[in-house]
Structure formats: C-alpha cells, structure tokens
Amino acid sequence: MATEPTVDDPIRIAFVCVQNAGRSQMATAFAERERDRRGLVDRVEILTGGTRPADGVHEGVIAVMNEVGVDLTDRTPREITPDTLRSCDTVATMGCSTLELGDVDAAVDVRDWALEDPDGRELEAVRAIRDGIEDRVAALFDEFSDAPERSR
Template identity: 75%
Template sequence: MSTESESTDPTRIAFVCVQNAGRSQMSAAFAERERDRRGLGDRVEILTGGTHPADRVHDGVVDAMAEVGVDLSDRTPRAITAEELRACDYVATMGCSTLDLGDAEDDVDVRDWALDDPDGEDPERVREIRDEIEDRVAALFDEFSDAGDGPGGS
C-alpha cells in the first residue's frame, strides 16, 4: 500500500461478533449515525459481520434500537472475512471473537469491548447494553476525529 494514499483513504471501522445479530449490528448502526452527525460521510467506512452469522437480527435488539429511532428490521447478519478486517483501521469485537489478522496485527487497532450478549435478555438489560454501545461508539469517533483525518501510518 502506498503511504501517500493514507491521508485520503477513509478510516475503516469494523464491528464484529459471532452471530452479527445483536451487539455488532447495534454498533454499526450507531457508527453510521455518528458518522452522519459529524459530517464524515466519505471519510469513514463502516463494516459489520460475524464469524458464524445468524439468520436475522435478534428481535429484542430490533425493538431496543427502534426505541432510539434506529431501524434494524431490514438488516441481515453477514460473514466478515479476514481480508476485510485486515483492511480496517479499527476493529471492535464484542467480547466473543478471537481474530487472527496475521501480518496485519500491528496495523489494525483491535479492541475487545467485552459486552454481554443481548440475545434472550429482558428489554431493560438490552437497553443497558445498547446505551453502553452508543457511548463506546461515540468515544471511538472522538478518538480519531480529534486526531485529525484519522489514523496515519506508523
């Protein structure tokens, strides 16, 4: 990769869990909203996926997100590849994934958010997890927004 393109390449963020049906879907949706709020449309690319995707987003997650004006009813869990993850600047796992990024390990800022799985939890607990995710996503955006155009080379 050319170091000259680093300043114009978008900041890539991935949110990953096993099923891609709860925490990572909420994270990606909040990141999309945060990107729009901050006017970073073409400067931030957001990916989400799972290592063993479910058939659909968990009902409790769809309901909890609808309460804050975010519609996840049309989202479908998807697999995410190691290649996609290696192309990211930041990867947030939800406490359930072990990633092997190989040679890219030093180039990707991987964070394990260690969040509880909302699947099967009562609505109040799902809301708590949702709110924690929203806070973590905003804090992540604060980090690279404050740093200028995003992470640079080493």
C-alpha cells in the same frame, strides 16, 4: 499485505461479533448515525460482520433500537473475512471470546469491548447493553473526528 493507506483514504472501522445479530448490529447503526452527524461520511467507512452469522437480527435488539429511532428490521447478519479485517484501521469486537479473527495485521487496532450478549435477555438488560454501545461508539468517533489525518 494491503497497500499503505493515504491521508485521502477513509478510516475503516469494523464492528464484529460471532453472529452479527446483536451488539455489532447496534454498534454499526450507531456508528452510521455518528458518522452522519459529524459530517464524516467521506472520512469513515463502517463495516460489520460475524464469523458465524445468524439468520437474522435478534428481536430484542430490533425492539430496543426502535426505541431510539433506529430501524434494524432490514439488516441481515453477514460474514466478515480475515482479509476484510486486515483492511481496517480499527476492529471493535463485542466481547466474543470465541471470535476467530484469524491472522489480523499488527497495524490494525483491535479493541474488545467486552459487552454482554443481548440474545435472550430481558429488554431492560438489552437497553443497558445498547446504551453502553452508543457511548463507546461516540467515544471512538471522538478519537477519529479530532484526528487531522489517518492514524496509520
């Protein structure tokens, strides 16, 4: 079991899906931007990964993120482990019903955002997914930026 967090420990948020090639990459990029905008660099740590990572980020995702000034061309899908997930305060899954989170601690706030998979979709559909992710990330940061200290 992980050590008890202190008020000085950063809040750890993970954005997770199976391939880490679309939704979780967009969420991570928006979270990094939101963290910087709100001056929470020392308070929020952002993680991302997949249980079975793809070889690269989906081209359509790269294209629609470029439209909003976010460059994902250098991002690489990576694996995330149950140990890493257990170390998080919040884990946002992207609607991946096949996601294998393993035995995540009950203290971890797991949220399923139930988002459509952008892989192979028309750009208009990927844009809608992107915009929904951006809204959810902003709402999540509203929760953390209003909190005077850690939630757990």
